[in-house]
Amino acid sequence: MASSSAPIKVGIVGGTGYTGVELLRLLSAHPNAKLHAITSRKEEGMPVADMFPNLRGHVDLAFSAPENAALSECDVVFFATPHGVAMGQARALIEAGVKVIDLAADFRLQDTAVFEKWYKMAHACPDVLKDSVYGLVELNREKVAGAQVIGNPGCYPTTVILGLTPLLEKGLVKLDNIIADCKSGVSGAGRKTEVGSLFSEASDNFKAYAVSGHRHHPEIVEQLGKIAGQPVDLTFVPHLVPMIRGMLSTIYVKIKPEALDTDFQALYEQRYQNEAFIDVMPAGSLPETRSVRASNQLRIALHRPGNGDTLIVVVVQDNLVKGAAGQAVQNMNVLFGLAEQTGLNQVAILP
Numbered sequence: 001m002a003s004s005s006a007p008i009k010v011g012i013v014g015g016t017g018y019t020g021v022e023l024l025r026l027l028s029a030h031p032n033a034k035l036h037a038i039t040s041r042k043e044e045g046m047p048v049a050d051m052f053p054n055l056r057g058h059v060d061l062a063f064s065a066p067e068n069a070a071l072s073e074c075d076v077v078f079f080a081t082p083h084g085v086a087m088g089q090a091r092a093l094i095e096a097g098v099k100v101i102d103l104a105a106d107f108r109l110q111d112t113a114v115f116e117k118w119y120k121m122a123h124a125c126p127d128v129l130k131d132s133v134y135g136l137v138e139l140n141r142e143k144v145a146g147a148q149v150i151g152n153p154g155c156y157p158t159t160v161i162l163g164l165t166p167l168l169e170k171g172l173v174k175l176d177n178i179i180a181d182c183k184s185g186v187s188g189a190g191r192k193t194e195v196g197s198l199f200s201e202a203s204d205n206f207k208a209y210a211v212s213g214h215r216h217h218p219e220i221v222e223q224l225g226k227i228a229g230q231p232v233d234l235t236f237v238p239h240l241v242p243m244i245r246g247m248l249s250t251i252y253v254k255i256k257p258e259a260l261d262t263d264f265q266a267l268y269e270q271r272y273q274n275e276a277f278i279d280v281m282p283a284g285s286l287p288e289t290r291s292v293r294a295s296n297q298l299r300i301a302l303h304r305p306g307n308g309d310t311l312i313v314v315v316v317q318d319n320l321v322k323g324a325a326g327q328a329v330q331n332m333n334v335l336f337g338l339a340e341q342t343g344l345n346q347v348a349i350l351p
């Protein structure tokens with residue numbers, strides 16, 4: 001176990017994916033982390049920096065096969081892998097005293113029947129799942145600090161949950177009339193050669209997908225229900241946007257009649273005033289995904305068209321950072337008692 005002075009020994013399962021290389025970018029520059037094992041089944045033996053030249057001079061390890069990786073020697077292992085991988089290895093790792101942060105969905109849904117329905121697999125360790133923590137730090141900070149296994153939230157759910165939390169905590173909006181219209185860059189689909197992700201298919205194109213149901217819907221519903229203290233449902237529609245990184249969610253809610261006079265701007269500013277990675281912008285702002293590119297910042301802006309009963313919450317983040325790897329490092333910081341912003345103060349890149 002890492003002490004307050006000794007570096008945190010880090011393992012990454014799935015180092016050749018988009019979230020994997022983002023974890024490597026962040027952790028190679030993290031003052032308290034030491035990369036100890038990075039796995040890839042396909043690229044075993046390849047120096048990491050040969051695959052990712054941005055890491056030359058920063059990462060001097062080679063990829064190792066998962067089964068040969070010294071993961072049990074680590075203090076924490078990040079799973080940047082498809083759904084179903086972490087849950088197969090979590091028990092052995094926590095028995096070896098290793099903390100687990102899963103970027104996939106294995107530890108996000110507490111309802112295993114719902115998990116099985118949407119991910120087409122039975123949960124491999126429901127007992128470990130029961131004790132795991134949903135790693136949305138801004139809502140679960142204390143639980144994250146004492147966790148053994150953390151389920152890093154999905155990218156879309158991160159924007160919708162943080163966008164709606166102040167409203168649901170106070171019971172200010174109707175719970176049967178929420179629409180989340182979400183847009184993601186193509187890196188959200190992962191570093192796989194799926195047709196839809198090819199340049200000639202994705203560039204100069206914009207499309208909705210999974211309109212009749214997306215696996216993030218149950219994750220969002222489960223979390224919003226916990227915050228509201230009662231069942232919540234919503235319409236959630238993801239879209240693929242011709243850009244590499246970035247996520248913008250536009251969330252439409254109906255204000256309850258008795259809450260029409262609420263100062264929503266003040267509510268959000270107060271609720272997130274101590275959150276380093278949540279920027280509540282001036283009312284009416286138009287957040288841009290490029291303003292958070294490669295940073296762990298999430299920006300929120302409120303709109304009240306015609307001062308009527310509709311409130312529109314616009315949320316932007318980088319899907320690979322606050323939507324994945326940055327949030328995972330934020331969880332690691334809390335897990336090991338470090339200042340939450342450690343290794344996460346990158347300013348967004350413009351132009």
Ligand SMILES: NC(=O)C1=CN([C@@H]2O[C@H](COP(=O)(O)OP(=O)(O)OC[C@H]3O[C@@H](n4cnc5c(N)ncnc54)[C@H](OP(=O)(O)O)[C@@H]3O)[C@@H](O)[C@H]2O)C=CC1
Pocket residue numbers: 013014015016017018019020039040041042043066079080081082083085103104105153154155187188189190191192319320323324
């Ligand atoms: N892309 C994004 O914006 C976000 C992604 N996520 C989630 O994070 C996870 C990783 O996503 P992403 O990086 O995009 O995915 P990629 O497809 O880009 O990378 C997957 C990685 O996992 C490895 N891998 C695949 N299968 C296995 C296996 N059975 N055992 C061990 N390693 C395996 C692959 O390497 P190899 O095959 O060589 O072992 C590769 O390194 C996914 O669950 C995704 O849903 C979460 C938030 C945002």
Ligand SMILES: CC(=O)N[C@@H](CCC(=O)OP(=O)(O)O)C(=O)O
Pocket residue numbers: 103104105153154155156184185186187188189190238240
């Ligand atoms: C553009 C795109 O394809 N996005 C992915 C979400 C990526 C992701 O973040 O999935 P998890 O967070 O659940 O791991 C999708 O819609 O399936």
